[in-house]
Amino acid sequence: MPAVRAEKLYKVFGRRADRAVELLADGRHRDEIADLNVTAAVIDVSFEVSPGEIFVVMGLSGSGKSTLIRMLNGLLEPTSGTVEVAGTDITRLSAAELRRVRSEKISMVFQHFALFPHRTVLDNAAYGLEVRGIAREERVRKARESLELVGLAGWEERLPTQLSGGMQQRVGLARALAADTDIILMDEAFSALDPLIRRDMQTQLLELQASLGKTIIFITHDLNEAMRLGDRICVLRDGRVAQIGTAQEILDSPNSDYVARFVEDVDRTRVLTAGSVMAPPTAVDSGQDPREALRAMREAGTDRAFVLDPQRRLLGVVNADALDRADDAEGLGSVLDTGVHRVGPATAVADLFHRAAGTPHPIAVVDGSDRLLGAVARDTLLAALAPPGHDAGEKDTATAVAAGVAVDGGEAR
């Protein structure tokens, strides 16, 4: 079951909204119905967000992003279409039922933080639980926990106005986390922050999401932010969906000139992350003997494999030549090469080049507890750089040519 599902959503402001929806459903552009005196903010939007996904909605100012996200938790009622949250159609709920969905299933982080200036940081973080009627001790405990998660331990008794912008937004995030909902909506949550803090917050969000597994619907007008955060990205144009896909899909195969022009100037090495370009790794178990390992590697058609312990934690790399010479009795340990680069999934591709240059092994993408998620081989790295429009054959030559350049990786940045 998807965490959130939007089905043919429309939101038209104005008196003759229903007539406008009919015309728009016929495929008219929103400028063509100007004589109805309505504003069509969201037009025929459908998507599904799976649990644990970061789904980014991206579009220019006025493209209907805020309107869309406010329909997902019922702050705005759709003119037509349905919104399902964890299987419940929230457009049919009574006001009281809708409030329950909001307090138990779906919380929100705001562009301008929207912290209550008259409440302490702690009471702000505890707000969602307070609304739900949870006893003070319990909610204080949970609020402290989530403040600690966002790195604000020790600031509990301050008032929001005493904090910097970045810290205030962390309180906003802690408030959403403490509410303990599976889904978090974030409307341009980082747009009011300056670039450095913004990057920090993005990193922190990715880390939190990796450990807590929340479903996040994130709104932004910044393509770089969208690409960095989103498992999938929905590009909105004038209220309609222009394209939905992963960062890579949108970069490689934009489905319209609009999207193509949008992504044209993107620095792909900054936007793509290790997580988005990594391939499933060839891995062997540390308990296997060299001959078994060799067979597994031949089947996979590679001459290098990662060695994992039983918890899938990364130990090192073995290569086929070494395995050939290895003594069966000694196991994999004797030929294990531990000199392998590890990066997190959020690392930008640009930061992988100098690592790739220094070693013959693929780069290992690991999570916070050193478990292997994927591998980035040198040729994958270069293929990721190829601009869209190249077919597979050209890609191969591009890779071969670029391979020489990649050694002095500094060029690529």
Next chain:
Amino acid sequence: MSSTPLTIEVPRVPVGPWFDSAIDWLRDNLGPLFDVIGAVIGACVDWLAALLTVPTAAQLTLIAALVVAAGLLARRGNIRGGAIPTLAALAAWAVLSLVEALAGGVALVIGSLPAPLFLWAMNLFGASYVHPPLVLALLLLAALVVVSLTATRDRRQWLLAVGAAVATVALFVLHHIVGVPLDLLVLLLFVALAQVVSGWRLALFAFLGFLLIVSMDKWEAAMSSLALILVATAVAVAISVPIGVLAAYNDRVSRLIKPILDFMQTLPAFVYLIPAISFFSIGQVPGVIATVIFAMPPGVRLTELGIRQVDRELVEAGEAFGAPPLQILRRVQLPLALATIMAGVNQVIMLSLSMVVIAGMVGAGGLGNDVYSGIARSDVALGFEGGIAVVVLAIFLDRLTGAVTRFSPAARAQRASR
């Protein structure tokens, strides 16, 4: 050909008579309702005036107890048992007082207790019997002081409790043993209030200003006017804040009441007195009613403004976390609008003051009466002294309500950001 001057007859629209008959109709059909309203308001004003001019020992003790209770309730977070012990003490006192008032049972209990327990008090007050309400009030104060000292570690609460108890005893001693008149004691209470709420400047002003009133022999009149103002303000706020909230929520209500408020504010204040008299006859009550109508508009306007000023995103945040509308009003909008609403209350009080003199014309008594008779008899001295007393009251109330805003949550947040 001689031309006769053109005459256009504009028919006489009987606005006045219509109004008059509407009032007659209301009085005939809703008479009992107005009687009840009048009785309640009259009783409130009388009670308050008596409290301000000749407070009884029981009332003074009760005020001290309520101050301690307010401190305890404000700190309920840091107190073992939270608000429960305080509320229990207050409830016990209320029940016992009720029993005493209805059946006199408490007097019997006190009578059966050993006499030496009360002899000191009887000697102090020069009384030949124990006044049960005073005993109950003293017990309440004692209970709250004990709660303060045992249930919390907060030094300020200790200070408050002990201070209130000591002050009560000191007032008794000053009055009954030293022989300080009651008006000077009340004056001291005003000075203390000014000191706590605003600071030493206002305290000094209150001391000198009220002393001047006492020396002009206007104390009783001033307190009677103050009682009228306070009751009128309470009624005006009780009506205007909810209307203001409604207007902030609903544009149609807002558009509807705007012209009504303009009308209420610009109609010459004297005009209210006429229907007020016909509903409530002569005395303080029509004074209060006319004052309420005249003084209410800024309360409504500033409440609406204050609530509309609260950041839309904050209300949305409340909604996004599933808070029901009334809770958002109570925990987000009202606290953040409080400073503006208090500015409205301040305006209400100022308008009430200006109305008090006019209300003197319908026999509301107090300073208005003095000023009015000053005019009627062209007695400059009498009128001027009344006027000066009004000015003292006005400055005191204005600064006091202005300073209360300091305690509002929004103001606290703003101070913190500096």
